Amino acid sequence: MNTPIINIEHIARVYDMGGEKVHALRDVSLNIYPNEYIAIMGPSGSGKSTMMNILGCLDTPSSGIYNFKGLDVKEMDDNDLAEIRNREIGFVFQTFNLLPRASALKNVELPLVYSGVSRSERRDRAIKTLEEVGLGDRMQHKPNELSGGQRQRVAIARALVTKPSIILADEPTGNLDSKTGVEIMRLFQELWKRGNTIIVVTHEEDIARHAHRIVRIRDGKVESDTTNPQSAIA
Amino acid sequence: MKISEFFETTRISFEALSSNKMRSFLTTLGVVIGIFFVVLMGWAINGLDSTLDKTFNAIGTDMLYVDKWNWAGGRNWRNVEARKDITYAQALEFCKRIKSAEVVMPQGRAWGRQVQFKNQLLNGITIMGVPHQYALTPSGNVFQGRFFSQFEDMNSADVAVIGYNVAINLFPDSNSLGKTIKIAGRSFTIIGVIEKRGTFITDFMDNQCYIPLSSFFGIFGTTGRSISIAIKAGSEEQLDEVRSEAVGIMRAVRNTPPGAEDDFAINESQAFREESKTMRIAVYGIGLGLTALSFIVGMIGIMNIMFVTVTERTKEIGIRKALGATRTSILIQFLTEAAALCFTGAVIAFVICSIAIYATVKIFDLAFPPYIPPALLLIATVVSILVGIIAGLIPAMRASRMNTVDALRYE
Numbered sequence: 231m232n233t234p235i236i237n238i239e240h241i242a243r244v245y246d247m248g249g250e251k252v253h254a255l256r257d258v259s260l261n262i263y264p265n266e267y268i269a270i271m272g273p274s275g276s277g278k279s280t281m282m283n284i285l286g287c288l289d290t291p292s293s294g295i296y297n298f299k300g301l302d303v304k305e306m307d308d309n310d311l312a313e314i315r316n317r318e319i320g321f322v323f324q325t326f327n328l329l330p331r332a333s334a335l336k337n338v339e340l341p342l343v344y345s346g347v348s349r350s351e352r353r354d355r356a357i358k359t360l361e362e363v364g365l366g367d368r369m370q371h372k373p374n375e376l377s378g379g380q381r382q383r384v385a386i387a388r389a390l391v392t393k394p395s396i397i398l399a400d401e402p403t404g405n406l407d408s409k410t411g412v413e414i415m416r417l418f419q420e421l422w423k424r425g426n427t428i429i430v431v432t433h434e435e436d437i438a439r440h441a442h443r444i445v446r447i448r449d450g451k452v453e454s455d456t457t458n459p460q461s462a463i464a
Numbered sequence: 465m466k467i468s469e470f471f472e473t474t475r476i477s478f479e480a481l482s483s484n485k486m487r488s489f490l491t492t493l494g495v496v497i498g499i500f501f502v503v504l505m506g507w508a509i510n511g512l513d514s515t516l517d518k519t520f521n522a523i524g525t526d527m528l529y530v531d532k533w534n535w536a537g538g539r540n541w542r543n544v545e546a547r548k549d550i551t552y553a554q555a556l557e558f559c560k561r562i563k564s565a566e567v568v569m570p571q572g573r574a575w576g577r578q579v580q581f582k583n584q585l586l587n588g589i590t591i592m593g594v595p596h597q598y599a600l601t602p603s604g605n606v607f608q609g610r611f612f613s614q615f616e617d618m619n620s621a622d623v624a625v626i627g628y629n630v631a632i633n634l635f636p637d638s639n640s641l642g643k644t645i646k647i648a649g650r651s652f653t654i655i656g657v658i659e660k661r662g663t664f665i666t667d668f669m670d671n672q673c674y675i676p677l678s679s680f681f682g683i684f685g686t687t688g689r690s691i692s693i694a695i696k697a698g699s700e701e702q703l704d705e706v707r708s709e710a711v712g713i714m715r716a717v718r719n720t721p722p723g724a725e726d727d728f729a730i731n732e733s734q735a736f737r738e739e740s741k742t743m744r745i746a747v748y749g750i751g752l753g754l755t756a757l758s759f760i761v762g763m764i765g766i767m768n769i770m771f772v773t774v775t776e777r778t779k780e781i782g783i784r785k786a787l788g789a790t791r792t793s794i795l796i797q798f799l800t801e802a803a804a805l806c807f808t809g810a811v812i813a814f815v816i817c818s819i820a821i822y823a824t825v826k827i828f829d830l831a832f833p834p835y836i837p838p839a840l841l842l843i844a845t846v847v848s849i850l851v852g853i854i855a856g857l858i859p860a861m862r863a864s865r866m867n868t869v870d871a872l873r874y875e
Contacts, residue, residue: 288786288872315785315787328783331479340787341787343469344469344788344789346468349472
């Protein structure tokens with residue numbers, strides 16, 4: 231196989247909680263390759279949130295190696311991390327995390343503001359991406375004028391608009407009813423088919439089932455890393 | 465930080481402010497009041513200056529007046545009161561001796577007189593007895609009719625040139641020329657009106673009537689009053705020379721013993737400048753004090769509200785950081801917001817000031833022009849933005865240093 235986008239070797243993350251050391255991650259190694267569709271699973275307290283924060287460059291490991299496209303993330307400062315999040319990672323959150331006062335269009339434009347894209351190009355790209363997720367007719371609506379499913383689609387458009395190397399989704403259906411959840415998972419399937427690399431962090435087996443590879447984490451360690459025979463690889 | 469990001473940040477800032485209009489307005493009130501005082505002070509000082517310039521020009525910047533009294537205070541009033549009057553003979557002697565002056569003339573003055581036209585009375589008018597040369601000084605500019613001639617002067621003619629206010633009050637809607645007025649029981653024909661010269665500090669200048677000096681003595685007599693001498697130096701550069709010659713001659717004429725203080729005053733328009741200095745300092749002091757005070761209060765208010773804003777928008781900060789906003793971006797976003805808040809305050813203040821100043825000038829009919837110097841607006845704007853940046857600095861730093869993961873989790 232080709233070179234991995236993400237190369238993690240023996241990383242650990244230790245939090246200092248008032249003198250007490252909490253080992254959220256103990257020893258995790260993982261390679262993620264282009265156009266993979268991975269589910270990271272684990273019960274609450276397993277370290278999967280920490281894993282997601284580190285994968286998303288929101289946090290850095292205490293020890294071990296984390297290479298993102300060959301760049302050493304562990305040595306990056308705040309600004310480098312912000313830049314890599316901006317360019318390489320598209321986040322989709324459980325609670326959508328849209329800016330409430332901004333329209334769908336402005337929300338999708340936001341990451342492009344931080345990459346210094348001109349106003350007109352920002353607009354064009356945001357419109358195109360919103361159309362791709364089926365929200366061409368909802369662009370001027372504010373989040374509170376949209377349904378949960380539509381909000382998550384806005385969030386997905388926002389994740390896609392910078393053409394990132396990976397899409398990192400944290401419980402993307404957690405706040406949706408099951409029917410809408412299925413729609414959103416279908417959209418991820420669609421995105422994967424178009425060549426995107428997708429990482430879904432979840433505790434639901436139903437959601438993980440869509441992925442082609444399932445990494446289970448327990449007590450800060452990788453419990454299992456298996457391909458998913460059930461998923462229909464097109 | 466890229467330019468396109470900065471524009472977007474500015475837009476976002478104003479949007480954030482307008483989503484909380486009442487709060488933004490109340491917060492910026494301190495700045496509004498601060499700027500209001502600055503502009504008002506600037507306007508007052510500007511008005512004061514232009515008024516003073518007008519005054520100096522009206523009196524004549526190259527004029528000296530030898531008098532018993534000093535124009536500006538600051539001296540022992542009793543000492544001044546005790547000075548001997550300058551007699552007409554002394555004045556004539558002085559006029560004969562002085563060589564460096566361009567024009568020199570004695571003038572008599574009678575305060576608080578009545579002027580009568582038919583059955584209309586005007587009180588508090590100063591009657592000035594002057595020779596025909598008075599027409600050569602800036603104070604003698606007539607805008608209607610003419611000044612009296614040498615012939616009329618020598619013959620004690622019953623002609624009068626009246627001040628602007630006298631004309632306005634006695635003849636509000638008709639031409640005063642050729643009309644006959646009574647001064648101390650004697651009839652005078654009006655032959656000219658002096659142009660408006662007075663300002664709010666020298667309003668008395670327009671409440672004067674000028675008659676030939678000989679006619680003046682005819683009515684009021686030569687004794688029991690102090691004569692003053694008007695000297696036109698010719699130019700401001702010659703003032704010093706003329707002044708020192710005038711002092712020498714006057715001391716000689718009045719037999720002032722060597723070593724004794726001058727028992728007369730040499731007045732000039734600079735006296736008003738001295739007087740205005742105190743006024744200026746007072747305006748500056750009060751203005752700057754009030755401005756500083758309201759800016760400090762405003763700053764505290766802004767800092768407080770920015771802390772509230774930052775806390776309220778913790779989640780938004782987390783989202784922005786997750787999407788790639790750097791610390792600098794977040795810092796600038798909140799600084800811009802604080803600056804935008806103050807700038808809005810400044811704009812509101814300008815509007816209020818313009819209305820207030822215009823209304824004041826109209827209502828009180830001030831001689832001050834309703835004019836705000838543009839430099840002042842610029843300074844006020846810059847200061848307001850600086851105030852915003854200083855007040856917003858600590859809250860903005862707190863925002864920029866937030867931990868992204870914690871901020872995202874904040875509910």
